[in-house]
Amino acid sequence: MPQPSVTYLxxxxxAAVLLPFxxxxxxxxxxxxxxSGAIAITAIAGSLLTAAYVFAQxxxxxxxxxxxxxxxxGETPFHVGLLLDNQSVLMLLxxxxxxxxxxLYSVAYMKGDPGIHRYWMYLGLFCFAMMALxxxxxxxxxxxxxxLVGFAxxxxxxxxxxxxxxxxxxxxxxxxxxxxxxxxxxxxAILYAQFGTLDIRTLFDPHGLVAASVVADxxxxxxxxxxxxxxLTLSGLAFLLGAIAKSAQFPLHVWLPDAMEGPTxxxxxxHAATMVAAGVFLLARIFPLFNGTALMVxxxxxxxxxxMAAYFALTQYDIKKILAFSTxxxxxxxxxxxxxxxxxxxxFHLATHAFFxxxxxxxxxxxxHEMQHLNKQYGLEIDPQDIRGMGGLRRQxxxxxxxxxxxxxxxxxxxxTGGFLSxxxxxxxxxxxxxxxxxLLRLLPYFLFAAAGLTAFYIAxxxxxxxxxxxxxxxxxxxxxxxxxxxxxxxxxxxxxLFLVFSLHPFDVGRAWLTQGMVPDTLPPTLxxxxxxxxxxxxxxxxxxAWLAWKWYVKGAYPLRTTGLLYxxxxxxxxxxxxxxxxxxxxxxxxxxxxxxxxxxLVDGTIDGLGRLGRLLAALAGWxxxxxxxxxxxxxxxxxxxxxxVLRRTQTGRVQYYLFTMFFIVLIVLLYQMIIHA
Amino acid sequence: MITLxxxxxxxxxxxxxxxxxxxARRNAIMVLVGIELIINAAILNLVAFGRYDSTHYGGQxxxxxxxxxxxxxxxxxxxxxxxxxxxxKTINPEDxxxxxxx
Numbered sequence: 084m085p086q087p088s089v090t091y092l093x094x095x096x097x098a099a100v101l102l103p104f105x106x107x108x109x110x111x112x113x114x115x116x117x118x119s120g121a122i123a124i125t126a127i128a129g130s131l132l133t134a135a136y137v138f139a140q141x142x143x144x145x146x147x148x149x150x151x152x153x154x155x156x157g158e159t160p161f162h163v164g165l166l167l168d169n170q171s172v173l174m175l176l177x178x179x180x181x182x183x184x185x186x187l188y189s190v191a192y193m194k195g196d197p198g199i200h201r202y203w204m205y206l207g208l209f210c211f212a213m214m215a216l217x218x219x220x221x222x223x224x225x226x227x228x229x230x231l232v233g234f235a236x237x238x239x240x241x242x243x244x245x246x247x248x249x250x251x252x253x254x255x256x257x258x259x260x261x262x263x264x265x266x267x268x269x270x271x272a273i274l275y276a277q278f279g280t281l282d283i284r285t286l287f288d289p290h291g292l293v294a295a296s297v298v299a300d301x302x303x304x305x306x307x308x309x310x311x312x313x314x315l316t317l318s319g320l321a322f323l324l325g326a327i328a329k330s331a332q333f334p335l336h337v338w339l340p341d342a343m344e345g346p347t348x349x350x351x352x353x354h355a356a357t358m359v360a361a362g363v364f365l366l367a368r369i370f371p372l373f374n375g376t377a378l379m380v381x382x383x384x385x386x387x388x389x390x391m392a393a394y395f396a397l398t399q400y401d402i403k404k405i406l407a408f409s410t411x412x413x414x415x416x417x418x419x420x421x422x423x424x425x426x427x428x429x430x431f432h433l434a435t436h437a438f439f440x441x442x443x444x445x446x447x448x449x450x451x452h453e454m455q456h457l458n459k460q461y462g463l464e465i466d467p468q469d470i471r472g473m474g475g476l477r478r479q480x481x482x483x484x485x486x487x488x489x490x491x492x493x494x495x496x497x498x499x500t501g502g503f504l505s506x507x508x509x510x511x512x513x514x515x516x517x518x519x520x521x522x523l524l525r526l527l528p529y530f531l532f533a534a535a536g537l538t539a540f541y542i543a544x545x546x547x548x549x550x551x552x553x554x555x556x557x558x559x560x561x562x563x564x565x566x567x568x569x570x571x572x573x574x575x576x577x578x579x580x581l582f583l584v585f586s587l588h589p590f591d592v593g594r595a596w597l598t599q600g601m602v603p604d605t606l607p608p609t610l611x612x613x614x615x616x617x618x619x620x621x622x623x624x625x626x627x628x629a630w631l632a633w634k635w636y637v638k639g640a641y642p643l644r645t646t647g648l649l650y651x652x653x654x655x656x657x658x659x660x661x662x663x664x665x666x667x668x669x670x671x672x673x674x675x676x677x678x679x680x681x682x683x684x685l686v687d688g689t690i691d692g693l694g695r696l697g698r699l700l701a702a703l704a705g706w707x708x709x710x711x712x713x714x715x716x717x718x719x720x721x722x723x724x725x726x727x728x729v730l731r732r733t734q735t736g737r738v739q740y741y742l743f744t745m746f747f748i749v750l751i752v753l754l755y756q757m758i759i760h761a
Numbered sequence: 762m763i764t765l766x767x768x769x770x771x772x773x774x775x776x777x778x779x780x781x782x783x784x785a786r787r788n789a790i791m792v793l794v795g796i797e798l799i800i801n802a803a804i805l806n807l808v809a810f811g812r813y814d815s816t817h818y819g820g821q822x823x824x825x826x827x828x829x830x831x832x833x834x835x836x837x838x839x840x841x842x843x844x845x846x847x848x849x850k851t852i853n854p855e856d857x858x859x860x861x862x863x
Contacts, residue, residue, distance in 0.1 A: 736858030739792070743784050 093149025107207025263328020319377030330362025347448030385419025
């Protein structure tokens with residue numbers, strides 16, 4: 084690989100990262116004046132251009148590593164920098180590429196919102212955090228950005244913070260993510276204890292420290308240090324825990340469906356390029372760390388999540404909830420893909436998924452926007468997000484229908500789309516991986532096929548219910564197409580959802596340029612038959628499912644009872660929220676109540692008692708001061724006053740009285756002398 | 762035989778009369794007369810006790826001094842009374858109370 088001769092690239096990348104942050108800061112400084120979003124859009128566009136330049140320079144070339152000393156602890160210098168390799172520049176490009184359409188879309192979507200100046204600020208911060216996360220060259224910096232991403236998402240999910248549900252949702256997202264953050268932190272700590280460095284390149288290079296470490300005699304040995312081998316597995320699982328929370332995998336996926344409380348444009352950003360992608364990216368970034376056990380756990384969790392979320396998505400009525408579970412399911416595919424060793428396919432799917440899922444959300448947002456408009460115009464009370472209240476919108480919103488259909492096809496994995504390429508790449512790798520696995524693990528790839536089938540069904544259900552089925556009410560024919568500020572970003576994303584962006588060959592899943600850039604060193608032996616069979620089978624399954632959905636939802640031949648156990652299980656999302664409520668939230672709340680009471684009566688009581696004692700003493704001292712000390716002083720004063728008052732009577736001003744007094748006193752003295760001497 | 766005691770009794774009577782005039786009269790001139798009486802009571806005493814000093818006649822000499830001083834005192838006092846009268850348009854000591862705090 085030719086070494087790029089440029090040394091300024093890290094600075095260009097740094098500019099790409101910092102531009103959204105600068106935009107965010109400027110928006111913050113401008114405050115209420117920054118309503119148009121011009122600052123944020125300019126910043127993100129500039130960021131996109133610089134990121135594209137960096138991408139063009141680095142992709143396919145040797146990694147560029149720009150590093151500066153940050154601080155020194157004792158004698159250990161700590162560096163900070165940017166690591167630009169294929170993985171990171173791909174993500175570096177992807178984030179602004181998704182964020183720019185979202186920004187443009189937000190101009191129309193968020194128009195008139197009283198808090199829109201905050202919105203631009205948060206968006207910039209979010210993009211900055213994610214971009215900094217992908218180019219961070221050490222795990223510590225990555226952790227910082229990881230937290231920043233979580234914080235920014237917290238702000239955005241709770242953007243409409245006057246709604247109670249939004250506040251609950253962002254709190255939930257934040258708390259669930261904290262669990263993952265603990266995992267990440269523990270993983271980082273284990274790595275630092277073992278290797279003494281957190282530099283990603285030093286650690287995870289093909290010839291890096293992790294690759295060079297060996298497990299022998301139950302000890303994990305690396306460059307002179309060793310610890311029990313169990314820590315290798317544990318560190319892998321700890322990082323996995325972090326990714327599970329961030330990328331919404333079972334059992335920590337519960338925050339993502341609730342995160343729909345944010346503005347739809349934010350949801351599209353969270354689900355596409357920022358936030359949830361961070362977990363998958365992290366797993367791909369530190370892939371050499373995972374040993375067999377960790378990978379197996381990862382694959383199982385991914386497959387289970389993919390199936391579970393697809394199953395939950397089948398019966399949801401909220402258009403955004405369906406898409407949320409769809410994201411969880413697709414992330415399950417990616418995590419499973421990484422667990423099966425095919426992180427290149429997983430990142431490929433991440434990239435294609437980013438476009439079509441962002442598009443799905445934006446189109447859903449367009450529908451919601453117009454439904455709200457309809458509500459306002461005619462004074463209706465339809466829930467703008469409930470797909471039961473929609474139908475037949477393809478006539479009124481043809482362009483939205485077209486782009487959403489393209490995105491749905493991509494999600495369902497139909498040919499000629501990007502989703503087809505990446506999902507089938509994942510499925511092919513899954514099959515190849517399954518072929519060399521022992522026992523029940525062989526079955527995992529087939530679950531992925533099932534999940535892919537369910538995906539096709541639920542997304543077809545959504546499209547048919549919203550756009551094709553007969554309108555739920557007549558008023559729906561009065562709905563309008565959205566404005567061009569929302570259409571243009573969607574059209575751009577629709578174009579990006581097609582196969583041409585990723586591969587010139589629409590059917591050969593192995594030939595996409597994106598996967599070529601980062602093929603893992605060790606892959607299971609290829610099954611040539613799978614490369615033809617998998618796309619065909621997957622497409623057939625998807626077609627079958629779409630046809631089934633067509634029959635059920637458009638033709639009205641709905642065969643299921645809505646009271647069945649399986650149906651209810653799916654509708655209530657497996658009762659997981661209730662389970663968590665019972666198992667975790669309620670006990671914690673009860674404990675907090677107990678502690679609060681203890682605090683109130685025990686701690687506060689003691690302090691209050693002390694305070695009361697102090698007051699009592701003070702009152703006593705005050706009494707003493709007032710009546711004893713002051714009393715003495717005042718008594719003296721009073722005596723003097725009284726005496727003076729009596730004596731002043733004698734000061735009559737009459738000379739003769741004075742003389743009489745003198746005479747009288749002299750007389751008394753004389754008498755006294757006489758009595759004494761007598 | 763007239764003894765010292767007779768002198769002293771007469772002197773005491775004059776002193777009492779003077780004292781009464783000083784304390785009780787409503788006229789400053791009369792008060793001044795009372796003062797003269799008191800002084801003269803004292804002079805009488807000096808002369809009476811003078812018999813015990815028949816060599817130097819200290820008593821008589823002091824009596825002469827005292828008479829002169831009394832005369833001087835009366836002159837000054839009369840001048841004061843005149844000024845008081847000009848100032849207050851009265852010489853009744855009862856009405857002159859400026860020594861008292863207002």
